[in-house]
Structures are given as structure tokens and as C-alpha cells.
Amino acid sequence: MAEWQGKWALVTGASAGIGVALAEELASGATNLVLTARRKDRLEALAQRLASIYKIQTEVLPADLADPASPERIFAFTRDKGIEIDLLINNAGFGKYGEFFRVEKRRLLDMVQVNCAAVIHLTHLYLQGMIARGRGDILTLASTASFQAVPYISTYAATKAFDLLFAEGLAEELKPYGIRVCALCPGSTESEFHVVAGQEKFTYRAESAQKVARTGLKALAAGKSYVISGVWNYLGAHGERLVPRRFVTRTAARMFKPEEK
Numbered sequence: 001m002a003e004w005q006g007k008w009a010l011v012t013g014a015s016a017g018i019g020v021a022l023a024e025e026l027a028s029g030a031t032n033l034v035l036t037a038r039r040k041d042r043l044e045a046l047a048q049r050l051a052s053i054y055k056i057q058t059e060v061l062p063a064d065l066a067d068p069a070s071p072e073r074i075f076a077f078t079r080d081k082g083i084e085i086d087l088l089i090n091n092a093g094f095g096k097y098g099e100f101f102r103v104e105k106r107r108l109l110d111m112v113q114v115n116c117a118a119v120i121h122l123t124h125l126y127l128q129g130m131i132a133r134g135r136g137d138i139l140t141l142a143s144t145a146s147f148q149a150v151p152y153i154s155t156y157a158a159t160k161a162f163d164l165l166f167a168e169g170l171a172e173e174l175k176p177y178g179i180r181v182c183a184l185c186p187g188s189t190e191s192e193f194h195v196v197a198g199q200e201k202f203t204y205r206a207e208s209a210q211k212v213a214r215t216g217l218k219a220l221a222a223g224k225s226y227v228i229s230g231v232w233n234y235l236g237a238h239g240e241r242l243v244p245r246r247f248v249t250r251t252a253a254r255m256f257k258p259e260e261k
Contacts, residue, residue, distance in 0.1 A: 001029025003221045004137075008057075010034040010078065010085045012065060012122070013092030015042035018141065018189060021213035022089055023050060032057040034083060036074055037092065038064045059083070065092050066110040071121035084133070088126045090119045090140040090163075095156035098258065108155050115159035119166065127179070134178045139220050140167045142183040144228060147237040148245070151253040160185075164226060171225035183226040184216030187233035205232055 009026050013019040015037035023033055027050040035043050040062040047058035061077045063070040078085055093115045096103050119140055130136025143157075146164035150157035167183035174181055188206040212229045219227035228234040240248045 001025055001031065001217060003029070003217075004031040004087050005029055006032070007086040008032045008034060008078075008083050009087035009089060010036070010074070010122075010126070011089045011091055012036050012074075012118075013141075014046065015039040018186065018209045018212055019089075019091045020046060021209035022091060022139075022217070025210070025213045025217055026087070027054040027056050030054065030056060031087070034059045034061065034074075034078055034085070036061045036063045038062060065114045065118040068113060068117065068121075071118055071125060074122065075125040084129060085126050086130070086133075086135065087137045087139070088122060090122060090138070092118065093141055093159070093163075095153050097153050097256075099152065100154055103155075111155055112159055115156070116162050119163060123170070127174075130179050131174075131177050136179045137220055138167070138170070138179070138181045139216055140181070140183050141216075142167065142185045142226070144185050144187040144233045144237050146183070146185055148240055148252065149249045150256065151249065152256040152258065168225045180220055180223055182216065182220040182224055184212070184219065184229065185226060185233070185237070186212040186215075186229045187236075189229075205230070 004026060009031050011019055011023050011033060014023050014035035019037065023035060023046060027033060033050065033056065035047055035058065037043055043060045043062060047060045050056060051058045059081065061074060063074055094111060096107050096111060123138060140163050142164040143160040145153065145157040146160040148157065164183045164185065167181050171181040186207065189212050190206045190208050207230050215227055215229040228237055
């Protein structure tokens with residue numbers, strides 16, 4: 001984690017799960033942190049704890065990325081404080097399990113806003129300064145769901161496929177400018193994600209959030225454009241390429257189909 005010692009990182013979705021783990025990993029390497037998420041109390045408790053233990057600088061800004069105005073507000077916050085963000089971590093995101101037509105429309109549109117639009121918006125805002133300085137790093141949370149269609153979490157899987165392809169494309173595009181971009185693709189992870197998404201029963205072979213965070217940061221530092229956390233997740237994601245896409249989707253549909261009431 002010494003890659004970002006003394007520099008500033010912005011972590012979205014920093015109030016739980018992988019976001020907290022990413023903040024802890026960076027703090028242990030003496031990275032200063034701007035933490036943003038919806039829950040102010042959690043952010044402040046985390047910021048105070050990390051500042052006390054690792055003697056770093058921390059800033060907190062509560063924000064809901066479902067609001068299209070939030071990225072500009074976050075950018076203005078760091079700009080007005082004179083903070084140069086050398087590492088942007090697009091971690092915030094959520095899913096929703098169930099038959100598509102039964103899920104609340106607003107929930108689905110907010111998912112696209114948080115998982116995709118906010119990623120584009122924040123990346124575009126902070127990339128300008130990175131290019132001007134000739135350095136910078138961007139880590140975006142994708143998923144093992146990025147590699148296939150997943151019935152009953154169709155929108156979520158589609159947003160994560162977007163995140164993966166967006167990160168991989170930018171990684172090549174920004175190499176000449178000295179900027180690294182990586183998509184972190186975790187599978188089941190010990191976090192609140194599955195509870196919020198309503199799919200607790202599909203949590204298996206869950207990795208710790210700390211392990212996932214460390215995997216992502218190491219891959220970014222190594223210049224990789226994407227990384228899949230966990231050997232079984234890696235084999236599963238790439239093994240799908242050996243069979244027809246329709247077969248993969250049908251298999252996922254059988255696995256994820258809601259129980260009839």
C-alpha cells in the first residue's frame with residue numbers, strides 16, 4: 001500500500017463492506033482519505049478511527065450517488081479544500097434481487113445511476129487533474145456478474161458488465177498519460193451487499209472484504225486492467241467461455257429463480 005503513501009484517495013461507498021476494507025488497507029499504507037457514502041455516522045466513526053490509529057488525514061462528506069448532483073458536490077468539496085485526488089475508488093454500488101417486472105422502477109433506475117452514471121461522472125471530473133499532473137489511479141468495483149447475464153439480477157449484472165468494460169477501455173486509453181485503471185471483480189463477499197439486495201441465500205464461498213480490497217489494490221499497483229478475486233471465482237468466470245452463452249444464462253436462471261409462493 002506504499003504506492004499511495006502521503007497522497008489522497010477518494011473512496012465512495014465507504015461506510016460498509018469492501019469500502020471500509022479499502023479505506024483500512026490504504027490507511028495502513030499512510031494514504032490520506034476522503035470518505036463518502038450516505039451514512040454520516042458510520043463515515044465519521046471510520047474516519048476518526050483510521051486517523052487515530054494510522055495518523056493520517058481524513059475528510060468526510062455524506063452523499064447519495066443516486067442523486068445526479070452528488071458527483072459535482074463531491075468534486076467541489078475536494079477542490080475547495082485544495083485536495084488533489086491521486087486515487088479514485090468507485091466502490092459505491094448496490095443490487096436488487098427478484099423478477100425484473102416486480103422490482104420497483106425507481107430502485108432499478110437508481111441502480112444504473114449509482115453503478116454506472118456516477119462512475120462516469122466522478123471519473124471524468126477527477127481525470128482532468130490526473131492528466132494535468134501526469135499521474136493518477138482509478139479502481140472501479142465490478143463483479144464476477146460482469147462476465148455473464150444473470151437472470152433475476154439482470155440489471156445489476158448489466159451495470160457491472162458496463163463497469164468492467166469501461167475500466168478496461170480506459171486502462172488502455174490512459175496508459176500514454178501515466179494513469180492506471182483497474183476493475184476489481186469480486187464474487188460473494190462478507191458484507192451487507194447481499195442483505196440489501198435481498199439475496200442472502202445465494203451467498204457462498206464468501207471471501208472477506210479485506211482480502212478482496214487487498215487483491216484490487218495490488219492489481220491496480222501492478223498495472224492490471226482487471227482482476228477477479230478468488231481462484232474459484234476466476235475459474236468460474238473464465239470457464240463460462242467454454243460453453244454457449246445461452247447455456248450459461250439458463251443455468252444461472254435455474255440457480256437464481258425465486259421460490260414459488
